[in-house]
Ligand SMILES: O=P(O)(O)OC[C@H]1O[C@](O)(CO)[C@@H](O)[C@@H]1O
């Protein structure tokens with residue numbers, strides 16, 4: 001019986017995915033209006049500056065029940081005032097769907113918020129593995145000086161609910177305070 005090569009390869013040091021069709025999004029400063037607290041500092045950034053990008057494998061159509069998606073997110077180092085570069089963050093549209101994250105390179109935080117707006121965070125360092133509970137918004141933050149890369153595996157019917165976060169935000173923000181990352185009430 002035939003033994004084939006793997007469908008694709010993830011470099012466990014960098015998170016780079018090769019060997020199959022990879023699709024992703026780039027989020028630049030111009031895509032992230034209203035996300036960061038310090039609007040004055042935000043307005044000083046070049047609109048085309050890259051904040052983060054994704055490289056994902058979608059083996060089934062979005063919305064398929066029972067499938068999974070796989071991808072790496074790369075967050076650039078940087079701050080907006082005291083606030084670290086971070087993802088927009090989202091609940092899942094099917095809010096009971098979980099997700100797994102695992103860190104490749106750099107250091108960061110996984111900021112989580114439940115539907116009662118209780119917020120907490122987990123440190124992300126190479127090898128750290130995180131299971132995002134159901135009904136929990138999630139956002140990742142680069143707290144280091146290098147690119148922060150982590151993998152994600154999530155159900156293909158989870159979807160993204162960005163609107164709830166655009167309307168109300170997270171109840172806490174990851175800020176550099178005296179050189180140290182802190183989770184501070186928003
Ligand atoms: O979707 P956001 O909040 O911009 O953040 C990107 C991250 O979330 C995902 O959408 C997965 O849920 C990945 O693409 C990546 O892990």
Ligand SMILES: [Fe+2]
Nearest residue numbers: 092099138154
């Ligand atoms: Fe997600």
